[in-house]
Amino acid sequence: MTDSLAQPIRVLHLNAGACGGAALGAVGLHESLLDLGVTSTFLYGNGPRECTISSAERMIQSQILSAGIEKVLPRFETGLVRILSGRRGLPFSLGQVGNPLFQRRALLQNSDIIHLHWVNGSMLSLRQIAAFNKPVVWTLRDEWPYTGGCHYAGECQKFEMKCGQCPMLNSHRSYDLSTFIQRQKTRLPEDIRYVGISDWITQRAKRSSLLRTATVTTILNAINPSFFESDGSTERGELRRRLQLPEKATILLAGALDLDSPFKGYEILQHIKPDARRDLHLLTFGSISDDLKDSISIPATHLGPVLQQMELKEVYRAADLFLAPSHQESFGKTLAEAAACGLPTVCYDVGGPAEIVIHEQTGFKAEPFNTDQVIAYCMQLVDDVGLRTRMGHDARRQSVRFKPARAAKEYLQLYREVLNR
Template sequence: MVLQLSTFHWEGGAGVAAARLHQALLNAGIDSQLMVSQISRPGPQTSAWADTPWKSKKAWGNFVLERLHFLPQEKDKSVRFAFSPAAAGADISEHPLVQQASIIHLHWVNFGFLSLRSLEKLFALGKPIVWTLHDMWTFTGGCHYNRGCDHYLSHCRYCPYLKKPGEYDMAFTQFVQKQRLYNHTPLTLISPSRWLDNLVQKAALTTGMPSKAIPNCIDTELFKPGSQPEARNALGLPPDRKLLLFAGANTQDPRKGFTYFREAVRDPRLADVEVLILGKGKPENFADMPVKVHFLGKISETERMVQAYNAADMLIVPSLEDNLPNTIMEAMACGTPVAGFDTGGIPEMIDHLENGFVSVPRSATSLAEGIQWILKHNAGGAVSQNARQKVLLNYSEEVIAAQYSQLYQSLLHG
């Protein structure tokens, strides 16, 4: 049995990716169990560590303790959740599922689910460990994305996330702890993008470790093309306007690059488009948009998410840092082309001028050019067909489950 471990369940990019992989493995006949901190909704062979009222309080307490550990040292409020000290977490080493597992498969385990001490106890069991990296935290001194800092390539210190960066700061300490933790541990590191795998191979903490790129997966029977008029009618959207979709768990996260999208639609040639926004936020956050905005808020129901993708003429992803965004995969599975920046794993998903447009990073002008290119070249639906085909060939459940099955077999049987 392979035990998948994830803080979140069907929430956030990493939580969704972990749950989708678990589902794909089960559909492929692979014995997978998913343990999360707390369950979002019931699912097959899925359990919560916090399965009692006392454990739920303890899970919340661990999250608070971990945040309090970082709070006095944070540079400012904007980085509060961008650095994880992993100082508090649950000891799951004696949990029955952990004991039964042949392979332990880690995903995103921060925010009080697993601490560095928790990981140390798991690693001490001597079981093969697969770790799918959903950001950079595994090989940094605590940040989830480096924001231009390259100290992880040698030794983390003078961390830009800290109020008082220093030679022996919190990032330095966590880096040393991870060095000790990873030593002599049979880790196999999996990155959803080739971009992240390249960083893994260069990072001081993980260079020389077994690593490879295996993308996240998606259910292409759920996320599929549908009638645009029906989708717009269901969501109360205009039937005759060009709609540009911006989607994200937190639309106000600077890393998502919304300001560049706002500038792009100021282009006079895009005066007739309207914008569709999906994710956490408030309507007043978008009052200064130069075009009309339709704010759908946060949508958790898959059916409504699919409707939103099918209602849109394209998805815009101006991320400044990102791994392999679920939103791009979801949109393309629905046949909705994407214009996005040439950052992280985004250009691995978008084939420039074939199924979408890859824009110059931090360039609103280039993003506007991409929007116009898709509007012009997808009139007959060819770009949409290419987008859907890319997902079927590279990100379907069957394709990704087969790659993980081969990996698991190699770890168990050599």
């Protein structure tokens, strides 16, 4: 049903790509806003649209960014970070390099609100964001908007005061790259409205020196639970045969974009030991290093990256339980998807995942970061089919909390507040 708008609102969503958790959350919001009658446009910089399940209109890949420059600019930025830190693959962005022609796009000029999602990877620079001259809503898909450059601060709390001597950059200087970036962010417009996708990241943002006086609200992230529901057309046995999984084993699922990320906590997999009393099989999706594979001693199947949402849905439905031992995560899209597929989940009682799992109802939340307790909870679910079934049913029922229509209505109200101030 179309929401009756007092006046047409033209929203331009900006995200660096069409793949990954941030993109899927942003696209789901875009689709639901279209259903409400909002003139919503989703502009992304790189990556195939096929990564999403969207068939929505107004999904546009920037021709400027897809002409090859999107390959050069991120390499320049990551190369500079590597030179300054002496380390590769850091979850750290400068925000200094953006496409030089982006500001001229007519879409930008003809929009009432610019809605930023994950805009790193040299899609936009801080200077470009400061020069929008439009109302801006910025969804906190990670911690970068309020830190000195890191996407997750880990145990470092310098973002609450003054960055410098950045542990991620291996810096011992009181004024370093993180200090410079933090100071640049103080020049962003004070009236940007920030939205946390969980209470955890909202509270972290409010403690930061950059957003302490800003307006930060929570609108829970969204997935499409009905997409992940079983239509009954394919039984679990058939799904397991397709994936070449043992049909009678208990399948423990673990997955992320990068299982080797220190924030995901999947080094715990090496501590799960074979037990002759249990027919346990590990199934993983996402990139995984040979070192992590070799450290796992239980039988395992590694699917690698699964970009198609339809394929990922089948992976969830072939499993019996989900393990998500993240140390720091703004929401936990995979946990919400697993719940929608009827899987009980084991996680740590920290971050966004702790707001998704209801302890002893839809899964278990272990003390941070008690590895033995996580494994014990997993084995409890492995050993008790009835418990898995009950928790799985409750997880599916609770997943309605993540419907995109709910988030879209909350964002629509926020847009109206921003335009009426």
